[in-house]
Amino acid sequence: MNYAISRRTAIATLGALGVAGAGVALAQGSVTRPVTVRLGYQKSSTLIAVLKVQGTLEKQLAPLNAALRWHEFTSGLPLLEALNLDNLDISADVADTVPVFAQAAGADLTFVAQEAPSPAAQAIVVREDSPIRSVADLKGKKIGFAKAAGVHYLLIAALDKAGLSFKDIEPAYLTPADGRAAFEKGAIDAWVVWDPFLSAAQRQPGQSKVRVLADGTGIASYQRYYLAGSKFAKARPDVLRVVYAQLEKTGQWVKQNPKEAAVLLAPVWGLDAATIEQANSRRSYVVRPVVAEGLAEQQRIADAFFAEKLLPRKINALNVALFKPGA
Numbered sequence: 001m002n003y004a005i006s007r008r009t010a011i012a013t014l015g016a017l018g019v020a021g022a023g024v025a026l027a028q029g030s031v032t033r034p035v036t037v038r039l040g041y042q043k044s045s046t047l048i049a050v051l052k053v054q055g056t057l058e059k060q061l062a063p064l065n066a067a068l069r070w071h072e073f074t075s076g077l078p079l080l081e082a083l084n085l086d087n088l089d090i091s092a093d094v095a096d097t098v099p100v101f102a103q104a105a106g107a108d109l110t111f112v113a114q115e116a117p118s119p120a121a122q123a124i125v126v127r128e129d130s131p132i133r134s135v136a137d138l139k140g141k142k143i144g145f146a147k148a149a150g151v152h153y154l155l156i157a158a159l160d161k162a163g164l165s166f167k168d169i170e171p172a173y174l175t176p177a178d179g180r181a182a183f184e185k186g187a188i189d190a191w192v193v194w195d196p197f198l199s200a201a202q203r204q205p206g207q208s209k210v211r212v213l214a215d216g217t218g219i220a221s222y223q224r225y226y227l228a229g230s231k232f233a234k235a236r237p238d239v240l241r242v243v244y245a246q247l248e249k250t251g252q253w254v255k256q257n258p259k260e261a262a263v264l265l266a267p268v269w270g271l272d273a274a275t276i277e278q279a280n281s282r283r284s285y286v287v288r289p290v291v292a293e294g295l296a297e298q299q300r301i302a303d304a305f306f307a308e309k310l311l312p313r314k315i316n317a318l319n320v321a322l323f324k325p326g327a
Helices: 007-015 020-027 046-054 056-064 076-084 097-104 150-161 176-185 197-203 230-235 237-256 258-269 273-281 292-307
Strands: 035-042 066-073 090-095 109-115 122-127 142-145 170-173 190-194 210-215 224-229
Touching (some): 035 046, 035 056, 035 076, 046 056, 046 090, 056 237, 066 076, 076 090, 076 109, 090 097, 109 237, 122 150, 142 176, 150 190, 176 190, 176 197, 197 210, 224 230, 230 237
Parallel strands (some): 035 066, 035 090, 142 170
Antiparallel strands (some): 090 224, 122 190
Protein backbone atom coordinates (compact mmCIF):
# COMPACT_ATOMS: atom_id res chain seq x y z
CA MET A 1 0.00 0.00 0.00
CA ASN A 2 1.36 3.40 -0.93
CA TYR A 3 1.07 5.84 1.95
CA ALA A 4 2.82 8.74 0.20
CA ILE A 5 0.62 11.78 0.47
CA SER A 6 1.18 15.49 0.08
CA ARG A 7 0.34 18.10 2.67
CA ARG A 8 -2.20 19.59 0.25
CA THR A 9 -3.88 16.21 -0.17
CA ALA A 10 -4.08 15.77 3.60
CA ILE A 11 -5.79 19.13 3.95
CA ALA A 12 -8.21 18.31 1.17
CA THR A 13 -9.05 14.98 2.81
CA LEU A 14 -9.87 16.71 6.07
CA GLY A 15 -12.03 19.25 4.29
CA ALA A 16 -13.95 16.44 2.61
CA LEU A 17 -15.32 15.25 5.93
CA GLY A 18 -18.18 17.65 5.62
CA VAL A 19 -17.04 20.02 8.33
CA ALA A 20 -18.39 23.00 6.43
CA GLY A 21 -21.97 22.39 7.48
CA ALA A 22 -21.66 22.98 11.19
CA GLY A 23 -20.74 26.65 11.18
CA VAL A 24 -23.38 27.62 8.61
CA ALA A 25 -26.13 25.72 10.37
CA LEU A 26 -25.25 27.18 13.75
CA ALA A 27 -25.11 30.66 12.30
CA GLN A 28 -28.86 30.71 11.76
CA GLY A 29 -30.34 32.73 14.56
CA SER A 30 -26.92 33.27 16.16
CA VAL A 31 -25.46 36.49 17.48
CA THR A 32 -23.81 38.36 14.60
CA ARG A 33 -22.04 41.08 16.59
CA PRO A 34 -18.43 41.18 15.36
CA VAL A 35 -15.96 39.59 17.73
CA THR A 36 -12.28 38.66 17.66
CA VAL A 37 -11.78 35.31 19.38
CA ARG A 38 -8.40 35.04 21.09
CA LEU A 39 -7.39 31.37 21.09
CA GLY A 40 -4.39 30.05 23.02
CA TYR A 41 -2.67 26.78 22.18
CA GLN A 42 0.59 24.89 22.69
CA LYS A 43 2.67 22.58 20.54
CA SER A 44 0.89 19.48 21.84
CA SER A 45 -2.52 20.93 20.89
CA THR A 46 -2.83 18.50 18.01
CA LEU A 47 -6.42 19.04 16.95
CA ILE A 48 -6.12 22.81 17.10
CA ALA A 49 -2.88 22.59 15.10
CA VAL A 50 -4.69 20.64 12.36
CA LEU A 51 -7.54 23.15 12.32
CA LYS A 52 -5.09 26.05 12.19
CA VAL A 53 -3.19 24.64 9.21
CA GLN A 54 -6.37 23.81 7.36
CA GLY A 55 -8.03 27.14 8.17
CA THR A 56 -11.23 25.38 9.17
CA LEU A 57 -12.13 27.43 12.24
CA GLU A 58 -11.79 30.72 10.40
CA LYS A 59 -14.16 29.44 7.71
CA GLN A 60 -16.70 28.06 10.17
CA LEU A 61 -16.68 31.14 12.40
CA ALA A 62 -17.03 33.62 9.54
CA PRO A 63 -20.86 33.27 9.37
CA LEU A 64 -20.92 34.22 13.06
CA ASN A 65 -18.97 37.40 12.29
CA ALA A 66 -16.13 36.04 14.43
CA ALA A 67 -12.44 36.34 13.56
CA LEU A 68 -9.62 34.35 15.14
CA ARG A 69 -6.39 35.53 16.73
CA TRP A 70 -3.85 32.81 17.57
CA HIS A 71 -1.50 32.82 20.57
CA GLU A 72 1.08 30.07 21.19
CA PHE A 73 2.34 29.07 24.67
CA THR A 74 5.14 26.76 25.84
CA SER A 75 2.90 24.78 28.23
CA GLY A 76 -0.52 24.69 29.82
CA LEU A 77 0.04 26.74 32.99
CA PRO A 78 0.94 30.06 31.31
CA LEU A 79 -1.87 29.41 28.83
CA LEU A 80 -4.51 29.23 31.54
CA GLU A 81 -2.92 32.13 33.41
CA ALA A 82 -3.53 34.22 30.28
CA LEU A 83 -7.11 32.94 30.14
CA ASN A 84 -7.59 33.85 33.79
CA LEU A 85 -6.28 37.38 33.15
CA ASP A 86 -8.76 37.80 30.28
CA ASN A 87 -5.96 37.92 27.71
CA LEU A 88 -7.54 34.94 25.95
CA ASP A 89 -11.09 33.77 25.28
CA ILE A 90 -10.53 30.07 24.56
CA SER A 91 -7.79 27.63 25.55
CA ALA A 92 -6.87 24.65 23.43
CA ASP A 93 -6.34 21.41 25.29
CA VAL A 94 -4.32 21.44 28.49
CA ALA A 95 -3.51 18.50 30.74
CA ASP A 96 -5.92 17.63 33.53
CA THR A 97 -3.64 19.10 36.20
CA VAL A 98 -3.58 22.62 34.79
CA PRO A 99 -7.20 23.64 35.51
CA VAL A 100 -6.65 22.65 39.14
CA PHE A 101 -3.97 25.33 39.51
CA ALA A 102 -6.17 27.85 37.70
CA GLN A 103 -9.07 27.09 40.04
CA ALA A 104 -6.81 27.54 43.07
CA ALA A 105 -5.92 30.96 41.68
CA GLY A 106 -9.62 31.86 41.55
CA ALA A 107 -10.01 31.65 37.78
CA ASP A 108 -13.56 31.82 36.42
CA LEU A 109 -13.37 29.22 33.69
CA THR A 110 -15.82 27.08 31.77
CA PHE A 111 -14.94 23.51 30.75
CA VAL A 112 -15.79 23.23 27.05
CA ALA A 113 -14.64 19.71 26.10
CA GLN A 114 -12.58 16.80 27.29
CA GLU A 115 -10.29 14.39 25.45
CA ALA A 116 -10.70 10.81 26.68
CA PRO A 117 -7.77 9.30 28.61
CA SER A 118 -4.36 8.81 26.96
CA PRO A 119 -2.20 7.42 29.80
CA ALA A 120 0.67 6.23 27.58
CA ALA A 121 1.14 9.67 26.04
CA GLN A 122 3.31 10.83 28.95
CA ALA A 123 6.15 9.07 30.74
CA ILE A 124 9.08 9.23 33.13
CA VAL A 125 12.26 8.58 31.16
CA VAL A 126 15.96 8.15 31.93
CA ARG A 127 18.97 7.76 29.68
CA GLU A 128 19.47 4.18 28.55
CA ASP A 129 22.78 3.91 30.41
CA SER A 130 21.35 5.31 33.66
CA PRO A 131 21.71 3.18 36.81
CA ILE A 132 18.13 4.13 37.70
CA ARG A 133 16.03 1.01 37.09
CA SER A 134 12.73 1.83 38.81
CA VAL A 135 10.70 4.75 40.13
CA ALA A 136 11.90 3.86 43.64
CA ASP A 137 15.46 4.62 42.46
CA LEU A 138 14.46 8.26 41.87
CA LYS A 139 14.87 9.05 45.57
CA GLY A 140 17.28 11.96 45.94
CA LYS A 141 17.48 12.45 42.17
CA LYS A 142 16.98 15.63 40.14
CA ILE A 143 13.96 15.33 37.88
CA GLY A 144 12.96 17.76 35.15
CA PHE A 145 9.35 18.49 34.15
CA ALA A 146 6.97 21.36 33.42
CA LYS A 147 5.26 22.72 36.51
CA ALA A 148 1.51 21.98 36.73
CA ALA A 149 1.59 19.92 33.54
CA GLY A 150 0.05 16.46 33.45
CA VAL A 151 3.50 15.00 33.95
CA HIS A 152 3.71 16.80 37.31
CA TYR A 153 0.84 14.69 38.62
CA LEU A 154 2.19 11.56 36.91
CA LEU A 155 5.41 12.04 38.87
CA ILE A 156 3.60 12.57 42.18
CA ALA A 157 1.35 9.54 41.62
CA ALA A 158 4.23 7.31 40.49
CA LEU A 159 6.36 8.30 43.49
CA ASP A 160 3.46 7.59 45.83
CA LYS A 161 2.96 4.16 44.27
CA ALA A 162 6.68 3.47 44.85
CA GLY A 163 6.43 4.51 48.50
CA LEU A 164 8.04 7.92 48.00
CA SER A 165 6.81 11.50 48.22
CA PHE A 166 7.51 14.60 46.18
CA LYS A 167 9.88 15.75 48.93
CA ASP A 168 12.09 12.74 48.20
CA ILE A 169 13.20 14.15 44.84
CA GLU A 170 14.75 17.40 43.63
CA PRO A 171 12.35 19.03 41.16
CA ALA A 172 13.62 21.06 38.21
CA TYR A 173 10.78 23.03 36.61
CA LEU A 174 11.61 23.14 32.90
CA THR A 175 9.75 23.73 29.65
CA PRO A 176 9.86 20.76 27.27
CA ALA A 177 12.64 22.37 25.21
CA ASP A 178 14.73 23.18 28.27
CA GLY A 179 14.01 19.74 29.71
CA ARG A 180 15.28 18.04 26.56
CA ALA A 181 18.47 20.10 26.66
CA ALA A 182 19.06 19.36 30.35
CA PHE A 183 18.36 15.67 29.79
CA GLU A 184 20.84 15.46 26.92
CA LYS A 185 23.56 17.23 28.95
CA GLY A 186 23.01 15.01 31.98
CA ALA A 187 21.96 18.01 34.09
CA ILE A 188 18.93 16.06 35.30
CA ASP A 189 18.69 12.39 36.28
CA ALA A 190 15.23 11.82 34.81
CA TRP A 191 12.75 13.69 32.66
CA VAL A 192 8.95 13.54 32.74
CA VAL A 193 7.42 14.60 29.45
CA TRP A 194 4.43 14.19 27.17
CA ASP A 195 3.87 13.65 23.46
CA PRO A 196 4.96 14.74 20.91
CA PHE A 197 8.10 15.60 22.94
CA LEU A 198 8.20 12.07 24.36
CA SER A 199 8.15 10.44 20.94
CA ALA A 200 10.75 12.91 19.67
CA ALA A 201 13.08 11.93 22.51
CA GLN A 202 12.53 8.24 21.82
CA ARG A 203 12.94 8.40 18.05
CA GLN A 204 15.47 11.27 17.83
CA PRO A 205 17.55 10.63 20.94
CA GLY A 206 20.58 12.76 20.11
CA GLN A 207 23.51 11.70 22.28
CA SER A 208 21.46 9.69 24.77
CA LYS A 209 19.02 6.87 24.11
CA VAL A 210 15.88 6.89 26.21
CA ARG A 211 14.44 4.27 28.52
CA VAL A 212 10.91 4.54 29.97
CA LEU A 213 10.63 3.98 33.72
CA ALA A 214 6.85 4.37 33.81
CA ASP A 215 4.06 5.90 31.78
CA GLY A 216 0.62 6.84 33.04
CA THR A 217 -0.95 3.40 32.62
CA GLY A 218 -2.65 2.48 35.87
CA ILE A 219 -1.33 5.67 37.51
CA ALA A 220 -2.63 8.79 35.77
CA SER A 221 -5.23 8.65 33.02
CA TYR A 222 -4.11 11.94 31.41
CA GLN A 223 -7.27 13.60 30.16
CA ARG A 224 -6.94 16.92 28.38
CA TYR A 225 -9.41 19.80 28.63
CA TYR A 226 -10.49 22.67 26.42
CA LEU A 227 -11.63 25.72 28.39
CA ALA A 228 -13.00 29.21 27.91
CA GLY A 229 -13.34 32.27 30.06
CA SER A 230 -16.80 32.08 31.63
CA LYS A 231 -17.63 35.62 30.52
CA PHE A 232 -16.92 34.68 26.93
CA ALA A 233 -18.74 31.33 27.25
CA LYS A 234 -21.89 33.11 28.38
CA ALA A 235 -21.65 35.79 25.70
CA ARG A 236 -20.80 33.57 22.72
CA PRO A 237 -21.98 29.97 23.14
CA ASP A 238 -22.49 29.93 19.36
CA VAL A 239 -18.74 30.23 18.88
CA LEU A 240 -18.05 27.45 21.37
CA ARG A 241 -20.53 25.15 19.62
CA VAL A 242 -18.65 25.59 16.35
CA VAL A 243 -15.28 25.01 18.04
CA TYR A 244 -16.59 21.89 19.78
CA ALA A 245 -18.02 20.45 16.56
CA GLN A 246 -14.77 20.96 14.67
CA LEU A 247 -12.66 19.45 17.46
CA GLU A 248 -14.86 16.36 17.51
CA LYS A 249 -14.66 15.89 13.74
CA THR A 250 -10.94 16.56 13.61
CA GLY A 251 -10.25 14.07 16.38
CA GLN A 252 -12.03 11.40 14.37
CA TRP A 253 -10.11 12.31 11.24
CA VAL A 254 -6.69 12.15 12.94
CA LYS A 255 -7.38 8.65 14.28
CA GLN A 256 -8.84 7.41 10.99
CA ASN A 257 -6.04 8.91 8.89
CA PRO A 258 -2.87 8.61 10.99
CA LYS A 259 -0.36 8.92 8.14
CA GLU A 260 -2.11 11.84 6.49
CA ALA A 261 -2.39 13.64 9.84
CA ALA A 262 1.30 13.08 10.52
CA VAL A 263 2.28 14.52 7.13
CA LEU A 264 0.07 17.53 7.77
CA LEU A 265 1.62 18.22 11.19
CA ALA A 266 5.26 17.54 10.29
CA PRO A 267 6.14 21.06 9.08
CA VAL A 268 4.17 22.62 11.94
CA TRP A 269 5.92 20.66 14.69
CA GLY A 270 9.30 20.40 12.98
CA LEU A 271 9.28 16.63 13.45
CA ASP A 272 9.33 13.77 10.98
CA ALA A 273 6.01 12.17 10.12
CA ALA A 274 6.91 8.80 11.67
CA THR A 275 7.57 10.43 15.05
CA ILE A 276 4.28 12.31 14.89
CA GLU A 277 2.40 9.15 13.92
CA GLN A 278 3.83 7.39 16.98
CA ALA A 279 2.87 10.30 19.23
CA ASN A 280 -0.66 10.44 17.83
CA SER A 281 -1.11 6.69 18.28
CA ARG A 282 -0.87 7.20 22.05
CA ARG A 283 -3.47 9.96 22.21
CA SER A 284 -7.18 9.11 22.16
CA TYR A 285 -8.37 12.32 20.41
CA VAL A 286 -11.89 11.34 21.44
CA VAL A 287 -13.53 14.70 22.13
CA ARG A 288 -16.55 14.57 24.41
CA PRO A 289 -18.62 16.86 26.63
CA VAL A 290 -17.43 17.46 30.17
CA VAL A 291 -19.83 16.05 32.76
CA ALA A 292 -19.58 16.31 36.53
CA GLU A 293 -19.26 12.54 36.96
CA GLY A 294 -16.22 12.56 34.68
CA LEU A 295 -14.28 14.96 36.91
CA ALA A 296 -13.55 12.55 39.76
CA GLU A 297 -9.87 12.32 38.89
CA GLN A 298 -9.68 16.11 38.91
CA GLN A 299 -10.44 16.02 42.62
CA ARG A 300 -7.79 13.34 43.22
CA ILE A 301 -5.28 15.50 41.37
CA ALA A 302 -6.22 18.57 43.39
CA ASP A 303 -5.97 16.67 46.67
CA ALA A 304 -2.57 15.24 45.72
CA PHE A 305 -1.14 18.66 44.93
CA PHE A 306 -2.60 20.17 48.09
CA ALA A 307 -1.17 17.35 50.20
CA GLU A 308 2.27 18.11 48.78
CA LYS A 309 1.71 21.84 49.56
CA LEU A 310 1.91 22.66 45.87
CA LEU A 311 -1.56 24.23 45.84
CA PRO A 312 -2.16 27.30 48.02
CA ARG A 313 -5.57 26.08 49.15
CA LYS A 314 -7.85 23.07 49.02
CA ILE A 315 -10.37 23.26 46.19
CA ASN A 316 -13.53 21.56 45.06
CA ALA A 317 -12.47 20.51 41.57
CA LEU A 318 -16.05 19.58 40.66
CA ASN A 319 -17.41 23.05 41.34
CA VAL A 320 -16.92 24.33 37.81
CA ALA A 321 -19.00 25.67 34.93
CA LEU A 322 -19.64 23.09 32.20
CA PHE A 323 -20.46 23.93 28.59
CA LYS A 324 -23.20 21.84 26.99
CA PRO A 325 -22.48 21.61 23.25
CA GLY A 326 -25.96 20.38 22.42
CA ALA A 327 -27.77 23.12 24.32
